[in-house]
């Protein structure tokens with residue numbers, strides 16, 4: 001029997017947890033599939049995706065830095081992918097790629113479901129304007145936050161993200177150098193990849209108030225610097241991106257296979273597997 005083929009594309013991708021997560025979900029439902037990690041540099045991504053389709057690849061996840069390129073390669077995109085301008089989940093349908101973005105739903109599921117947080121009426125600071133930030137921004141607005149302030153190292157990308165959101169009354173972009181003047185936030189989301197290889201993270205303590213929750217979309221060592229700053233700054237709660245990773249994968253799995261997998265067991269297994277993940281929670 002030929003197994004149905006799925007994959008995650010990224011650059012780098014060797015340490016991705018997605019193959020283990022999808023294999024665990026498939027075991028829950030007795031679905032036979034192959035899910036591999038494929039490294040594709042941005043310049044090679046279109047060709048790699050074509051080769052995967054030619055080898056009867058049915059669906060794939062896409063991670064950094066390829067999500068905006070994935071959106072451009074899709075013949076059709078869901079509403080949430082169009083709002084994000086970025087795709088993390090592609091499905092091969094009648095010879096074409098259909099794109100979706102499950103990152104935002106994954107984050108909101110983790111924060112409201114697993115963590116029991118009420119996101120409504122929160123003032124939110126989003127650091128970063130890459131593919132992940134584009135995915136989570138619309139979902140945070142839909143979850144009822146009061147205001148979204150987007151700050152990015154390259155300010156033009158923050159402006160473009162906010163323009164694409166089309167909610168000028170609730171979403172604004174600001175300069176990184178002006179963080180001190182932005183007031184305080186009930187939710188601070190790090191959607192940058194700056195923590196990869198960084199020893200520390202620095203931002204004004206004035207961003208934090210007595211209700212602040214800090215969320216890093218990264219997990220493991222890449223989340224240590226930001227979450228250490230958040231704890232030192234007095235955040236009430238700190239959350240890494242492992243739960244979001246599992247929840248966005250569950251959304252993708254449901255799109256492909258039509259069944260919603262249980263996530264708690266898979267999350268607990270991954271959390272227990274790695275000591276860096278434990279300290280990052």
Ligand SMILES: NC(=O)c1ccc[n+]([C@@H]2O[C@H](COP(=O)([O-])OP(=O)(O)OC[C@H]3O[C@@H](n4cnc5c(N)ncnc54)[C@H](OP(=O)(O)O)[C@@H]3O)[C@@H](O)[C@H]2O)c1
Nearest residue numbers: 064065128129130131132153154192193194217241244245
């Ligand atoms: N937990 C999950 O399920 C999940 C899902 C998605 C992503 N993520 C994580 O989220 C992170 C971002 O992913 P992505 O897809 O958005 O990547 P991306 O498209 O490559 O964007 C990277 C972002 O990080 C910023 N950045 C990079 N280095 C920086 C530095 N030294 N200082 C300040 N900003 C810096 C970039 O700013 P510029 O625009 O100025 O370059 C950009 O905003 C990744 O580490 C990824 O692993 C986690």
